[in-house]
Amino acid sequence: MSDIKVIVLVGSLRAASINRQIAELAVEAAPQGVTLELFDRLGELPFYNEDIDNDDVVEPVVALRGAAAEADAALVVTPEYNGSIPGVLKNAIDWLSRPFGDSALKGKPLAVVGAALGQYGGVWAHDETRKSFGIAGPRVVEDLKLSIPAKSLDGRHPRENAEVAASLRDIVGKLVAEVG
Known part of the structure; x- marks a missing residue:
């Protein structure tokens, strides 16, 4: 099997965000x-x-669509903002959904994981992200889920939590196995 590429999108722009660490x-x-x-x-x-x-779309959009087109799968790591998807991630979904019916991620496996401050670790945002991406073209792998309550990390990097690290490795392995 040739090398597999997975594009990773993070729904938080903050440099030190837990989701960036994940x-x-x-x-x-x-x-x-x-x-x-x-x-x-x-x-x-x-x-x-x-x-x-259009044909003159700005370079960051060209770069996003190009990276998605080159990828074999996608991993989305996102927090929950006000019970839903962060705006920056929803905007990326909108750009990636075009052209309608033939998006850069069309048919490619996608998983959504992440952490949030609430007691459920961002489940609502993760479910909404799966729903939006499911409409946008990728093949969302519904059973690959990891929603981490941020407080469960006790202020430590996610790599210091053996359970989180193992779960994430498992999800990445299963996502890759979905590549046809």
Whole structure:
């Protein structure tokens, strides 16, 4: 089997966010022959507007769509903002959903994980993210779930929590196994 590429999208722009740390842990824990590439430019995307989605679309959108097209799968790591998807991630979903019916992630396996401050670890945002991506074109792998209550990490990096690290490795392995 040739090398497998997984694009990683993080729904938080904050440099020290727990979700960024989870994404970095996933990159570190990638099995041999698998490359997880963190696309770190979601904050550069303009708000989706069909009027500017044309042959002259801005470079950050071209870069996002290109990275998604080159990927074999996608891992989304997101917090929950006000009970839902962070705006920056929803905007990326909107850009990635086009062209309608033929998006860069069409048919590719996608998993959603993350952490949030609430007692359920962002379950609502993760469910909404799965729903939106499911409409946008990827093949959402519904049973790959990890919603971590941030307080359960006790202020430590997720890699210091053996259960979280093992769960994340398992999810990445199962996501990769979904690549056809």
